[in-house]
Amino acid sequence: MNDDCFMYGNDHQVQVLQAMKTMELYADLMETAQKEVNKSNFKLTDLQTSIELMFNDKGRNGTLKNAIYKYICIHAAKHSEVPIDHLKDPISYVFKAQQSWEKKIMKSLNSMCTELNVPLARQRTEKEQKEFSQMWTALGADGPDFSQIRPVYAPKDFLEVVTSLNNVNYRSANNNGFNLWGIIQIPLKNRTMDELRIQFNEMSINQWQSGMDDEQDIFQEIFHDDRIKLGQKVIASKLAPLACEFTKKGSSISLRGDLWCQMLGIKIDDVDVLYYEKLKSNVLQHELLIDNLLYKDVKLTATNDDHYFVFEDFLYQVLLPFSRDTVVLRNLLENSTATPARSFIRGKVGMEHFEVYYPPSGVIPFHGFAMYVSPLCYLYKEPIKLYYVFRELYMCYFFRLHVLSTDPQGILSLSQLFETLLQTHEAELFYHLKSVNCQPLKIAFKWLMRAFSGFLASDQVLILWDRILAFNSLEILSVLAVAIFTFRKTNLMKVQTYSAAEGVLADLTTLQVLPLIQLSLFCK
Amino acid sequence: MAKLRYACDQDKSVLMNNFEARGWIQVNPEDDFNFYWANVQNIRNIFSIESGYRLSDDQFINHFPNHMELTRKDLMVKNIKRYRKDLEKEGSPLAEKDENGRFVHLDFIPQTFMLPSDYNLFVEEFRKNPNTTWIMKPCGKARGIGIFLVNKLSQLKKWSRDGKTNVFTPPTAKETYVISKYIDNPLLIGGKKFDLRLYVLVTSFKPLKCYMYKLGFCRFCTVKYNANVNELDNMFVHLTNVSIQKQGEDYNSIHGGKWTVQNLRLFLEGTRGKEIADKLFDEINWLTVHSLKAVSGCISNDRHCFECYGYDIIIDDNLKPWLIEVNASPSLTATTSSDRIMKYKLISDVINIVIPPGELPDVRWSRIPAKENLGSFDILYDEELAQADILTQEIKSRVGQATGTRGARDSKRTTSTWK
Ligand SMILES: Nc1ncnc2c1ncn2[C@@H]1O[C@H](COP(=O)(O)OP(=O)(O)O)[C@@H](O)[C@H]1O
Ligand SMILES: [Mg+2]
Numbered sequence: 018m019n020d021d022c023f024m025y026g027n028d029h030q031v032q033v034l035q036a037m038k039t040m041e042l043y044a045d046l047m048e049t050a051q052k053e054v055n056k057s058n059f060k061l062t063d064l065q066t067s068i069e070l071m072f073n074d075k076g077r078n079g080t081l082k083n084a085i086y087k088y089i090c091i092h093a094a095k096h097s098e099v100p101i102d103h104l105k106d107p108i109s110y111v112f113k114a115q116q117s118w119e120k121k122i123m124k125s126l127n128s129m130c131t132e133l134n135v136p137l138a139r140q141r142t143e144k145e146q147k148e149f150s151q152m153w154t155a156l157g158a159d160g161p162d163f164s165q166i167r168p169v170y171a172p173k174d175f176l177e178v179v180t181s182l183n184n185v186n187y188r189s190a191n192n193n194g195f196n197l198w199g200i201i202q203i204p205l206k207n208r209t210m211d212e213l214r215i216q217f218n219e220m221s222i223n224q225w226q227s228g229m230d231d232e233q234d235i236f237q238e239i240f241h242d243d244r245i246k247l248g249q250k251v252i253a254s255k256l257a258p259l260a261c262e263f264t265k266k267g268s269s270i271s272l273r274g275d276l277w278c279q280m281l282g283i284k285i286d287d288v289d290v291l292y293y294e295k296l297k298s299n300v301l302q303h304e305l306l307i308d309n310l311l312y313k314d315v316k317l318t319a320t321n322d323d324h325y326f327v328f329e330d331f332l333y334q335v336l337l338p339f340s341r342d343t344v345v346l347r348n349l350l351e352n353s354t355a356t357p358a359r360s361f362i363r364g365k366v367g368m369e370h371f372e373v374y375y376p377p378s379g380v381i382p383f384h385g386f387a388m389y390v391s392p393l394c395y396l397y398k399e400p401i402k403l404y405y406v407f408r409e410l411y412m413c414y415f416f417r418l419h420v421l422s423t424d425p426q427g428i429l430s431l432s433q434l435f436e437t438l439l440q441t442h443e444a445e446l447f448y449h450l451k452s453v454n455c456q457p458l459k460i461a462f463k464w465l466m467r468a469f470s471g472f473l474a475s476d477q478v479l480i481l482w483d484r485i486l487a488f489n490s491l492e493i494l495s496v497l498a499v500a501i502f503t504f505r506k507t508n509l510m511k512v513q514t515y516s517a518a519e520g521v522l523a524d525l526t527t528l529q530v531l532p533l534i535q536l537s538l539f540c541k
Numbered sequence: 542m543a544k545l546r547y548a549c550d551q552d553k554s555v556l557m558n559n560f561e562a563r564g565w566i567q568v569n570p571e572d573d574f575n576f577y578w579a580n581v582q583n584i585r586n587i588f589s590i591e592s593g594y595r596l597s598d599d600q601f602i603n604h605f606p607n608h609m610e611l612t613r614k615d616l617m618v619k620n621i622k623r624y625r626k627d628l629e630k631e632g633s634p635l636a637e638k639d640e641n642g643r644f645v646h647l648d649f650i651p652q653t654f655m656l657p658s659d660y661n662l663f664v665e666e667f668r669k670n671p672n673t674t675w676i677m678k679p680c681g682k683a684r685g686i687g688i689f690l691v692n693k694l695s696q697l698k699k700w701s702r703d704g705k706t707n708v709f710t711p712p713t714a715k716e717t718y719v720i721s722k723y724i725d726n727p728l729l730i731g732g733k734k735f736d737l738r739l740y741v742l743v744t745s746f747k748p749l750k751c752y753m754y755k756l757g758f759c760r761f762c763t764v765k766y767n768a769n770v771n772e773l774d775n776m777f778v779h780l781t782n783v784s785i786q787k788q789g790e791d792y793n794s795i796h797g798g799k800w801t802v803q804n805l806r807l808f809l810e811g812t813r814g815k816e817i818a819d820k821l822f823d824e825i826n827w828l829t830v831h832s833l834k835a836v837s838g839c840i841s842n843d844r845h846c847f848e849c850y851g852y853d854i855i856i857d858d859n860l861k862p863w864l865i866e867v868n869a870s871p872s873l874t875a876t877t878s879s880d881r882i883m884k885y886k887l888i889s890d891v892i893n894i895v896i897p898p899g900e901l902p903d904v905r906w907s908r909i910p911a912k913e914n915l916g917s918f919d920i921l922y923d924e925e926l927a928q929a930d931i932l933t934q935e936i937k938s939r940v941g942q943a944t945g946t947r948g949a950r951d952s953k954r955t956t957s958t959w960k
Contacts, residue, residue, distance in 0.1 A: 154732065155765055156730035157793065245815070270807060271815035323879055324804060327731040347787060393805075463887045476807050 027104050033287055036088050038200065041288075042080055046071070065093050076255065080412065083257040087282045090413075090489045111203070111429070115354045115421040118178050122381050123358040125169050130306060133165050137360060137375060137467055139304045146301045153297075155319065156312075157329040166309045168317070168384035172463035175383065175419060179432060181464070182421075198447055199436030200456050205423060207434045213496060214538055219265035220531070221539050227267030243270065246271060257282060264487035267480060267531070274396040280486045281409040285402060294400050296338035299377075302527075307376045311336045315387045324475040328394035335390050335404050339378060339411075346379040354422040355379065380416070385463070388470035389415050392478045408455040412490055420434040426444040426491045431465050435495040439502060442537075455515040460522050461498040468494060472525045481530050497530060500537035504528070545902065548574040550583055553873045555884040559892065575902045576892070577602045579769075581869055584608075596845040599902045603896055604869060605746070605846045611836045611852070613871035613884060614719045615680045617840035618653045621817075624835035628910075649828040650864050656718040657701065663720060667694060674723040674773065683868065686762060690773040724863055725776075728856040730800075730808070734766040735759040736781040736865065737854040739828055741921065742891055744847045744908050746837040748924035752824060752894065753959065755917045756883050759805055761798040762790040783876060797876040813948050817860060825854060825862045826959045830922045832864055844904040847895045849887070890916030920960055926957035 030211045051060065053067055072078050130137055141149065152159040165354050180200045189280065208216070220226065225240050233512055244266075251263045252275045260279040278284070286293045300308075303330065315332050319325040349355045357379030359372050390407050397403040424430065440447050450457055463472075468485070470478050484493050505521050512518045545559050547689055548570040556578055560567070568574050570583065579587070579602060587594050588606035596602070610616050625647050629636035637645045656677070667675070672692075675946040677700070679687040697720075706767045740754035763786050764777040772778050777789045786798055810818040829852060851871025855863045873888070875881035893914045896902045909926070920926075 158765065257892060269815070270810040271818075320797045321793065323800065323877070326793065326796050326798075327733065327800055330731055395808050395811045475804060479807075485771075 032084055033088050040084060042084055043076075044232065046077070046081075047252050048120065068467065079255050085281055086257045089371055090254055100266070109423075109424055111421055114178065114182055116356060116420060118175075119356060119358060122169055123375075126306065126358075126381065129166070129169075137305060137306050141302060141304055144429065150301050154330055156333040157315075163313050163316070166313045167383060168314060169310060171384035172466045173485040175428075175466065176459065176462045178421070179429065179493065182429070191403050195354060196337060198440055198451050199430060200458055201433040201436055203423070203429060203433065205433050205438055206425070207358070207430060208492065210438060210538070213492065216490070217484075217493065217496075217538055218532075219482065220534050224266060226531055227269050228476075228483070229230040229529075245269050245272065248276065252276065252279065255279065261487045261489070264483050268483050270476075270479075273479060273483065274317045274402075276404075277396065277406060277486060281406065281413065283402075284408055285405060289405060290401060293338060293404055296341045299341040300337045304339060305376055307340050307381065308337055309383050311340065314382055317438050318385055318387050318471060319391050320389070322471060323540070324392065325391040325471075328391060329398055331394050331403060332387050332390050335407055336382075336387060338404060339408060340380065340382075342378045342408065343374075345412060346374055346377060347409065349379045349416060349420075352412075353415070353416060353420050353424070355420045380411075383419060383466075385467050385471065388467050391473055393468055395475055395479060414485060415468065417491060418468060428466060431491055431495045432462065434492060435461055435465065435498050438495060438499045438537075442499065443503055443506065446502060446509060448514075450518060453513050453515070453518075454520045455512070457502060459515070460519060461502075464498055464501075464525075465494050469497065469525075473530065474526045475530060477528065477530045484534075493534065496537055500533040503537055504533055543901065545575040545896075546573060548572070548577040548579070548581040551578065551873065555873050555875060558885060559888045560890075563892070573600075575599055575601065576896070579603060581608075596843075598904050600845050601847065601902055601904065602845050604848050605743075606841050606843060608840065608848055608869045610839050612867050613680055614678055614866055615655050615717060617832070617836075617867060617902055618650060618655075618719060620839065621647075621650055621832060621835045625830070643671040643824055646827075647831060649824075649831070649862065651722040651724060653719050655719040656697075656720055659718075666696065674725055674768075674770075675720050676723045676779075677718050677720050678717055679716075684784040685776065685780045688776075688780060690775065690779060691720070692770060705875065722859055724855050726858045727766065728858050728860065729766050730759075730761075730805075734781060735800070736760040736850070737805075737825075737856070737862075738871065739802070739825070739829070739852040739854060740871065741833075741852055742847065742852045742894060742918060743833060743850065744895060745842060745844075746833070746840045747842040748928075749830075749833055749837050750908055750923050750925070751830065751833055751921045752915070752918040753829065753921040754887060754890070755803070755919060756886070757779060757802040758883075759800040759802065760784060760786070763789040763793075763798060763950070783872070787876075787933070795877060797880060798878060799877065813860075821856065821860050821862060823960070826921055828854075828862060828864050830958075832867065833922075847878050847891070849891050871897075888919060890918055894918060920956060921959050923957045930957050 049071055049510055053071065059067075072081065128136070129135075147180070163394065182201075182203055214221075227241065227244050227245075229237075248263060248269060249272070251259050252272060257280055260276050264276055264280065313332070314335070315329060319332055320329050329332060346357060358375050358381070360375040389411060390403070393403055393407055393410075397406060414426070418431075419428065421429060436458055447457060468491070469480075469481055473481065481497065482495065485491055501522065508521045509518060512521060543564070545565045546568045547565045548568055549556055551558065551572070560576075565576070570577055570579065577600070581604060584602070584604040584606065586592055587602070587689035610620055614936055616715075625636060625644055629638075629646070635646050652666070654660075654666070656663065664728050667673075674690055674692045677689050677691055677697075689696075689839075718754050727736075737759055738755060739757035742752040742754070744750045744752075760781040760783055762777060762779075762781055764775065767775075767778055778788075783799075786792055792798065806818055806822065809821065831890065848869065849871070853865040853868070855865055858862065873884055875884055894910045897906070897910060897914055901904070909923070
């Protein structure tokens with residue numbers, strides 16, 4: 018298991034236990050225990066053995082282990098000693114920046130409402146509901162007109178916010194990873210190349226990897242066959258930590274869908290199906306301005322993309338219900354610095370009781386948001402499964418890519434990690450780019466923010482995301498961004514303008530991520 | 542190295558850019574060329590007896606004289622039917638049939654009749670299953686022109702009345718039609734029908750030497766599929782030709798409805814598993830090889846010729862591939878930027894297989910390209926190498942028996958088939 022697990026003392030045991038109490042598993046265990054105790058032949062002296070027996074029963078043991086593992090993973094991903102309340106401390110300038118950014122987005126939403134004369138939310142008439150439900154699987158062709166709608170913000174707007182954080186008068190206390198040339202000037206602690214090497218040890222060159230597109234070679238073939246057999250055993254075990262260990266060397270295409278579910282702890286049951294149906298009926302009942310933003314985003318991104326256009330209609334079936342999902346909101350409130358926008362139900366302005374989060378999920382999509390879902394369409398053809406895998410990925414990882422925080426997995430840290438790595442290992446290149454007025458992060462930021470989706474070829478995005486899940490870390494994104502700069506170095510050294518540099522890095526669809534990451538991590 | 546002389550009938554940039562990048566010199570087709578990219582009309586003239594044209598050993602040309610045996614809809618069907626019958630007569634295991642009288646291994650084209658000649662046979666078949674839909678296609682046309690769907694005999698009667706088809710003059714290729722069983726259960730992705738456009742290069746029919754291009758693509762309809770009879774005349778639903786779909790209001794010019802076969806494979810393997818995906822692509826290779834074998838006896842195997850065919854294949858919802866037609870001149874017009882890159886590379890890879898880089902054009906060469914010259918082509922089948930394989934295997938097994946050791950698999954050698 019992960020070393021991080023040992024960082025947790027008694028406090029954490031209590032926390033884990035608290036978290037467990039909200040799980041279905043807990044109720045199930047309690048019920049069984051009750052039954053056991055109520056049996057006439059029950060002896061208090063046997064309590065320990067019978068509880069142990071109960072745990073080992075019917076795969077409960079595995080389920081319990083998975084639940085604890087997941088809890089630890091989510092919290093280890095932050096590997097921060099600072100409690101969340103402290104992060105939300107209003108004197109923290111990062112938190113303040115996040116808040117004013119959220120206000121700005123909301124303002125721009127409101128002005129869009131005024132401009133277009135549409136409400137933030139509106140109940141559909143019975144007739145409209147019926148029509149909408151009929152075209153549910155064909156929203157791409159029959160959806161509403163949204164020519165007036167424009168994305169609320171794009172990666173480059175968010176980058177402006179990120180860079181404006183420099184103004185704070187602060188000198189880094191620790192000289193570890195001091196970011197001399199970059200544009201992120203915040204005291205964050207980043208990993209060094211050596212630490213990353215240890216963290217991503219399983220990806221090193223002397224180890225076979227799935228997803229390498231090498232020449233057809235007999236040894237390669239044997240390796241792939243063996244991997245598939247091993248992978249099937251891992252899936253049969255149903256254990257999340259095993260799936261992670263396995264996937265550190267990549268999953269094979271045909272096992273990926275199952276392995277990801279296993280790592281994310283997704284098992285779709287009747288309750289999940291019902292819950293999705295409920296979200297869907299919320300979509301049918303109410304139309305949100307957010308829906309138009311989502312449509313527009315799909316139309317501007319996936320619909321025009323030669324890898325994803327065939328999946329257009331699946332994306333609506335995921336994104337629209339997602340915006341109604343309050344589980345997402347709860348996660349944001351508990352695990353991030355985000356304080357999602359609130360609004361009042363019509364006619365009740367100012368009455369606290371009628372204040373609601375807008376949208377219910379708390380997520381206002383940016384230009385490119387649909388790209389978080391698109392690659393998953395290569396793994397799941399049922400919208401419900403697609404939905405839950407996306408939701409879980411979002412709640413574990415993607416929200417960190419568009420929320421300002423000091424989280425080591427957050428966009429600020431990843432940006433800074435990119436800059437410090439590039440500065441340390443490609444100093445000449447960084448210096449050259451900087452001298453022609455081309456800050457590398459200005460190009461790499463959108464890659465990081467979208468987790469490379471829509472930039473790399475679809476198979477390569479999946480290979481990359483394999484590693485995010487397996488190592489439970491987004492840091493691989495920064496590593497890859499550096500690797501791409503290294504790989505195109507010769508041409509980048511020749512550029513004299515920002516747009517020329519952009520040109521060199523415009524098309525990433527021919528890149529193979531594994532050799533690049535290896536190049537960056539292990540060949541220096 | 543001497544500069545080669547090329548002639549070209551088509552002013553297509555993917556062709557011209559290739560020739561120019563190689564520094565070749567353009568000449569007229571009448572002059573001494575080394576490499577001629579001709580259109581199908583001119584091919585007919587060159588190889589006609591009247592022209593008295595003789596090609597020399599350093600001249601290559603991009604069509605076989607009677608490629609029509611494969612690339613005209615009616616002839617292809619005729620040849621495949623004959624091929625199966627011949628195998629059956631020989632008692633070949635390939636010609637095995639199931640209890641319904643269907644070929645187990647060679648049932649890869651939809652049931653087809655020629656019109657007007659097979660009209661009575663067709664009517665007989667139609668009456669057996671009156672609720673099936675059929676597709677009428679003129680033999681001499683392409684790009685979806687003149688195609689329509691039929692589910693009532695009356696529609697055919699109307700067609701024959703309206704047409705000029707006359708009992709006293711035999712119909713020309715333009716007036717003859719094939720009528721095929723319409724595959725009404727195509728595999729849908731995102732609710733839409735698509736077909737595959739695969740490129741297959743043949744450098745020799747006897748022995749058969751053919752190559753499959755890895756970068757083929759799926760062509761998607763712009764409108765959701767709907768088997769409803771009311772939609773039978775909506776060509777945006779049923780015909781996947783780019784030239785048709787381009788007219789639709791939902792046509793997207795950025796991707797042009799084209800999705801790479803590699804992405805199709807990623808999707809199928811990811812959502813249905815490796816075995817199923819492997820099986821489908823194996824079957825596609827299988828049907829391609831047998832469609833070529835079916836005509837290898839009747840195509841005149843001129844040493845100066847090679848041909849890059851465009852295969853149209855539909856996959857049904859049981860993941861069975863069906864051969865729809867073979868094109869002699871697949872479109873080289875690029876509709877999108879990735880299309881341009883792909884087609885440029887296609888032509889480049891074709892040239893490298895036909896004239897190995899660094900060598901002078903010579904029709905007598907071995908036609909066994911080095912692995913590094915295959916580009917994005919895979920060997921689909923090389924009859925010569927396959928026979929050599931069988932021979933070495935026999936020798937090996939005899940030697941093996943004699944010495945009691947098993948022969949290790951040799952991984953370096955060029956393989957003779959895709960498997
Ligand atoms: N038997 C069939 N079943 C289903 N669709 C077909 C069938 N035959 C043709 N089509 C559709 O019609 C299109 C055109 O047919 P094709 O035989 O390729 O003629 P063309 O020479 O005009 O391209 C195909 O690409 C395919 O989409
Ligand atoms: Mg065709």
